[in-house]
Amino acid sequence: MITAAILIALWLTLNLIHGIWVGSRRLLWEKHIHRAANGLLPDADAYRIGNGPIALLFIHGFADTPCIWRRITQHLAAKESFTCRAMCLPGSAEPAHFAKRQSLMRWRTGIADEIVRLHETHAHVWLVGHSMGGALALDAARRNPEMVDGVIALAPMIDVSRKRCPLLPARFWFRLARIALSLSPTFESCFSAEGAAVDDPTFTYTRDRFIPFPVYGGLFALIDANRNQAARFNRPLFLVTSGRDSVVDSSAALRWGKACKIPKEIREWPDVDHVIPLEIGWQKLFDDVAAFVLKHSSSPLNGDG
Numbered sequence: 001m002i003t004a005a006i007l008i009a010l011w012l013t014l015n016l017i018h019g020i021w022v023g024s025r026r027l028l029w030e031k032h033i034h035r036a037a038n039g040l041l042p043d044a045d046a047y048r049i050g051n052g053p054i055a056l057l058f059i060h061g062f063a064d065t066p067c068i069w070r071r072i073t074q075h076l077a078a079k080e081s082f083t084c085r086a087m088c089l090p091g092s093a094e095p096a097h098f099a100k101r102q103s104l105m106r107w108r109t110g111i112a113d114e115i116v117r118l119h120e121t122h123a124h125v126w127l128v129g130h131s132m133g134g135a136l137a138l139d140a141a142r143r144n145p146e147m148v149d150g151v152i153a154l155a156p157m158i159d160v161s162r163k164r165c166p167l168l169p170a171r172f173w174f175r176l177a178r179i180a181l182s183l184s185p186t187f188e189s190c191f192s193a194e195g196a197a198v199d200d201p202t203f204t205y206t207r208d209r210f211i212p213f214p215v216y217g218g219l220f221a222l223i224d225a226n227r228n229q230a231a232r233f234n235r236p237l238f239l240v241t242s243g244r245d246s247v248v249d250s251s252a253a254l255r256w257g258k259a260c261k262i263p264k265e266i267r268e269w270p271d272v273d274h275v276i277p278l279e280i281g282w283q284k285l286f287d288d289v290a291a292f293v294l295k296h297s298s299s300p301l302n303g304d305g
Contacts, residue, residue: 011180019184026096026186026210029193033206035095041206043067044093048085050077054149054297055122057114058086061131061157062219063189065093067205068130068277071197072286079290083122087114089133091215093208096186100212104221111140115147124297128152128289130277131248135222138256141235142226150236150296152289154276155245159223159252163245164190174216185213198273199280230259236296237262238289242279243270265292 034042044065056076058069066086073084090110091102111127118125126149129137134156141148160170177187189211197203239257241250250268257266265288272279 012183015181015183018181022184022186022188022210025188029209039095039098040088041065041093041208043070043205044088046086046088047073048083049073050080050083052077052080052082053122053124054081054293055083055085055118055125056152056293057111057118057125057127058084059111059127059129059133059136060086060089060092061129061133062215063092063191063208063211064130064133064195065205065207068195068275069128070205071200071203072277072282075283075286076290081290081294083118085114085118087111089136096210096212099208099210100185100214102212102215102218104218104225107136107218107222108140108143111136112144112147115140115144119147124149126150126152126293126297128154129156130154131274132157132219132222135226138233138237139222139225142229142233145234148235150238150293152238152240152293153253153257154240155242155248155250155274156239156253156256157219157223157248158226158256159249161246161249164247171220174220178213187211187213187216195275195278197278199282203278226256230256231261233260234262236292237264238267238292239264240267240269240276240285242272242274242276243268244272245274247274263296 044067046066058073060066060068066088069086073086076082077084090106091099115125127137127141134153135158137151138153138156141151165173189209193207193209195205195207237257237260241253257264
């Protein structure tokens, strides 16, 4: 009985210390953040650019915002073939009381709504996603293939890399944390609070810093949903993996892509890190992406009116 009481006291103390630490860190961080009137992080609003006949829906990844796509969408919109829509996943970049409502179901609903709205003005809709956003794009196209013409997946989160947790899988540590810190359900992100382009240090944006447990839960649910589903995926696929990725398991992403029995192009980019949209060479990569989309779209540009 005494042992149980001691263990409970230790558990409560651990939660209290962690909660005070994370709460204090969050308050300090928020003091330096100038949120927009709608509560979002700076420049985190969804946006639309271009007026081309093919719609591209851009889906950001874990702890990110639509701003990560800003240079890429401007580059593609200038080609006059594309309308680019960068969405903000429900709960992302929002204050804590909204952020904790995130889930795979809410992400799926948000993406489906965006696709439906794009189809109101465009016959052809492609999905472009990075990391968790890449996995969400694959999930959406697999579940609603009649609504999606194809997918561009950059370092898609098919599974989590073991490079940061070589002893035990990331899922184990998540489950352990869910038990040990169940009264203090927010983690401080291990990623930089500011995204910056490798080739242009002036291109920066603010990322989410404090991540509620439901975000991690949604991520692992998404990984489970995509597991062993490659053979059922039937949309054209342009897949890119990074050779120095310590976030996503690039081998798992490559296996998934190679198992797809559809028109596809797979690129292994050996000398880049996880955040492919911010790497050197993104212009050439997205010129190739544009060519792939045009080749595999039944659009007026290809003579199919």
